[in-house]
Amino acid sequence: QVQLVQSGAEVKKPGASVRVSCKASGYTFTDYYIHWVRQAPGQGLEWMGWINPYSGGTNYAQKFQGRVTMTRDTSITTASMELSRLTSDDTAVYYCARGHSWNVQNPWFDPWGQGTLVTVSS
Amino acid sequence: QSALTQPASVSGSPGQSITISCTGTSSDVGGYDYVSWYQQHPGKAPKLMIYDVSNRPSGVSDRFSGSKSGNTASLTISGLQAEDEADYYCCSYRSGSALVFGGGTKVTVL
Numbered sequence: 001q002v003q004l005v006q007s008g009a010e011v012k013k014p015g016a017s018v019r020v021s022c023k024a025s026g027y028t029f030t031d032y033y034i035h036w037v038r039q040a041p042g043q044g045l046e047w048m049g050w051i052n053p054y055s056g057g058t059n060y061a062q063k064f065q066g067r068v069t070m071t072r073d074t075s076i077t078t079a080s081m082e083l084s085r086l087t088s089d090d091t092a093v094y095y096c097a098r099g100h101s102w103n104v105q106n107p108w109f110d111p112w113g114q115g116t117l118v119t120v121s122s
Numbered sequence: 123q124s125a126l127t128q129p130a131s132v133s134g135s136p137g138q139s140i141t142i143s144c145t146g147t148s149s150d151v152g153g154y155d156y157v158s159w160y161q162q163h164p165g166k167a168p169k170l171m172i173y174d175v176s177n178r179p180s181g182v183s184d185r186f187s188g189s190k191s192g193n194t195a196s197l198t199i200s201g202l203q204a205e206d207e208a209d210y211y212c213c214s215y216r217s218g219s220a221l222v223f224g225g226g227t228k229v230t231v232l
Contacts, residue, residue: 035221037168044125044226045160045168045211059219095167107158107213107221110179112167 002026004096004113011119017084020116022096029077030054033099035109036070036081038092046092047107050099051079059104086120093117126151126212126224133230134202142227144195144212150222152193156215159188159197163208171210172197199229207231 007021022034036048049060051070058070064083072079079096094116097109127145134140144151144159151157157175160168170179172188175195185200195214199206212224 037223045162045213045223047213047221047223061220097168105154105215105219106156106174107215108170108173109158109160109168109213110170110173112169115167 002098002111004098004111006094006096006113006116009117009119011121012086014087014120014122016086016120017082018086018090018118019080019082020094020096020118022079022081022113024077024079024098027098029072030074032101033104034070034072034079035097035099036068037095037097037109037112039095039115040089040092043092048081048094050104052104053079083118086118088120091118091120124222126214126222128210128212128224128227130225131228131230133232134199135232136202136204138202139198139200140202140229142197142199142210142212142229144197144214144224146193146195146214146216146222148193149218150193150214150216151190151195151212153217154215155190157188157190157195158213159186159195160211160213161206161208162211168211202231204231 035050053072069082096113100106100108159172162168176188
């Protein structure tokens with residue numbers, strides 16, 4: 001079955017960087033976009049951006065530009081998201097989600113990874 | 123980036139129908155037929171319930187339906203059941219190559 005499995009919880013200090021990985025299985029990795037979405041405690045969902053696993057091309061939400069980097073390794077069917085210059089406002093659960101196969105404008109996310117809690121605290 | 127506008131909460135009794143609205147602008151909801159809806163139970167990842175405004179993925183109950191009029195999309199849950207109690211989020215494409223979520227709606231089954 002189609003599945004996205006994310007790396008484990010992280011605790012980081014303010015100013016540090018965090019890297020979250022997302023291992024895909026059950027489908028052709030390069031055929032579908034991967035999106036990243038985060039959710040602060042008790043808050044709603046926030047879209048961060050996408051990566052095209054085939055080309056490596058990326059598009060980041062304006063809020064995160066300059067601070068986020070999304071990459072992929074096709075040999076291990078894994079996408080990663082690195083967020084730098086962390087503050088307490090970045091404390092959240094970070095999700096990866098499989099996007100549409102060709103239309104990146106389509107907000108079709110299925111399935112989602114299980115989520116990775118990133119806690120930023122001094 | 124401002125979120126799409128959803129009511130904070132909606133409630134209904136078992137068997138009733140409820141509708142959740144998702145209001146945007148002509149730059150997002152009103153301008154494109156790219157609206158999806160997600161269900162999220164506490165502590166769980168979101169689940170796709172509706173895509174392309176009104177399409178249901180396989181496996182999603184036909185009690186869930188979607189529609190759009192102007193700048194407002196809607197999710198209707200018919201025959202409300204206890205298991206439908208969850209948070210619901212809409213999502214739309216926004217011109218400028220962005221995707222934007224609604225603030226979320228908590229559905230309570232009375």
